[in-house]
Amino acid sequence: MIRSSWFLTALLTTAIALLMAGSAPAEEAKENVDFEKQILPIFHEHCVSCHGEKKGLGKLRLHTAAALKKKWDADAHLIVVGEPEKSDLYERLVLPADNKKRMPKKADPLPQEKIDLIGDWIKQGAVLPAAEPAQSATAPPSTEPAGDKPAE
Ligand code: HEC
Numbered sequence: 001m002i003r004s005s006w007f008l009t010a011l012l013t014t015a016i017a018l019l020m021a022g023s024a025p026a027e028e029a030k031e032n033v034d035f036e037k038q039i040l041p042i043f044h045e046h047c048v049s050c051h052g053e054k055k056g057l058g059k060l061r062l063h064t065a066a067a068l069k070k071k072w073d074a075d076a077h078l079i080v081v082g083e084p085e086k087s088d089l090y091e092r093l094v095l096p097a098d099n100k101k102r103m104p105k106k107a108d109p110l111p112q113e114k115i116d117l118i119g120d121w122i123k124q125g126a127v128l129p130a131a132e133p134a135q136s137a138t139a140p141p142s143t144e145p146a147g148d149k150p151a152e
Contacts, residue, residue: 033121035065036129042114046104065128079126084119093118
């Protein structure tokens, strides 16, 4: 009896320690930017009038992840994963105000927090949501651990 309750206490302590160790880094790290929830709305507010379904100025459309990906596939400079300052998409937002290439064109620069969100998203890997439903049906979402359950 005494032995088993000692064992339980030890087990609990270990479990709590493990839990705490597991959650600590998550609290320190910046939360991951979500493309659909945080980036796409910025494009819709500031960019799609020129880079959307109707107009694709500079051959760039930003109204969906798939549209962005199409341009990105054709032009690797658009986004250099991990390096906003090498990514055209980010660089255009931080050019001097009198530079004609600054985006959004003919409008006020984006608020700093939106520029930072886009920068963070690129730093964190510029992850786009799994493209079309047709594709995600065959490819499992990459966040799932690989299914190597032993066969039963
Ligand atoms: C008023 C219209 C307008 C708006 C709004 C606008 N753009 Fe543009 N954009 C253009 C035009 C025109 C070009 C092509 C000429 C050039 O390269 O400057 C362009 C080109 C670009 C390019 C370069 C594409 C390439 O490879 O040639 C990027 C990147 C870009 N825009 C990003 C953005 C982003 C991000 C936003 C929103 C924050 C935005 N633009 C808003 C008009 C606009």
